[in-house]
């Protein structure tokens with residue numbers, strides 16, 4: 001793959017900015033240079049991802065969605081991070097594996113897919129842990145085709161059913177339809193969930209849904225939409241309760257609070273009745289103390 005060509009007229013996500021990222025940035029704020037905010041063992045993912053040893057998370061700077069309530073807004077919106085070369089990214093994957101990571105967890109990698117593929121090509125003969133693609137669900141089928149054969153586990157969000165909320169909070173249209181099409185493509189690439197003897201996921205798709213305050217009926221629509229699109233054993237579902245009103249959530253009074261126990265249990269009951277297997281977060285996860293420090297010391301001084 002010639003990554004320069006992909007960055008010259010960027011269509012890596014459904015926004016299709018078609019900007020020349022060698023000269024300027026698109027909606028995601030990412031140029032053609034790889035920028036990451038943190039690369040370290042991470043223990044706050046689903047148990048089948050973090051396990052006991054941790055997930056080897058690489059947090060990429062910038063984001064194709066830039067939600068108003070983003071918990072990682074310092075790196076998704078404000079661009080915290082530092083630049084690395086493709087070789088350094090490949091070396092980072094190896095370092096994380098050597099430190100005992102259960103997997104390489106690419107967090108918000110979509111703007112950098114061509115470079116990620118080049119880095120994986122450099123070390124694929126030495127990497128034996130699964131590669132996890134941890135993304136916002138707003139993915140292009142064309143970009144997912146590029147990733148076919150490189151990714152073992154897809155970890156997409158499915159944030160909204162209603163376009164009203166997708167537009168209001170993530171500035172995008174057609175979110176649900178695009179995300180469902182993307183998740184179907186992911187399932188077609190990696191198949192049904194498979195685990196090793198320790199319960200760690202080796203292959204499969206885990207769909208994450210974060211319950212938002214006031215939007216419990218939209219959450220029910222999301223779950224019913226998944227039921228219409230997938231059989232019970234095709235995907236795992238991870239229900240998240242950790243919503244915390246940060247960043248620009250204060251500009252939207254209806255989401256400027258934590259979710260209530262009633263709201264979470266209302267959605268949890270629907271998930272339990274759905275037939276999907278998966279995970280649900282403890283309600284206590286909605287405390288900000290559960291939001292890890294998402295950038296390295298190097299990010300403090302770099303931009």
Ligand code: SF4
Nearest residue numbers: 010013016017026028
């Ligand atoms: S990856 Fe960034 S520049 Fe490329 S289409 Fe998406 S938002 Fe635009």
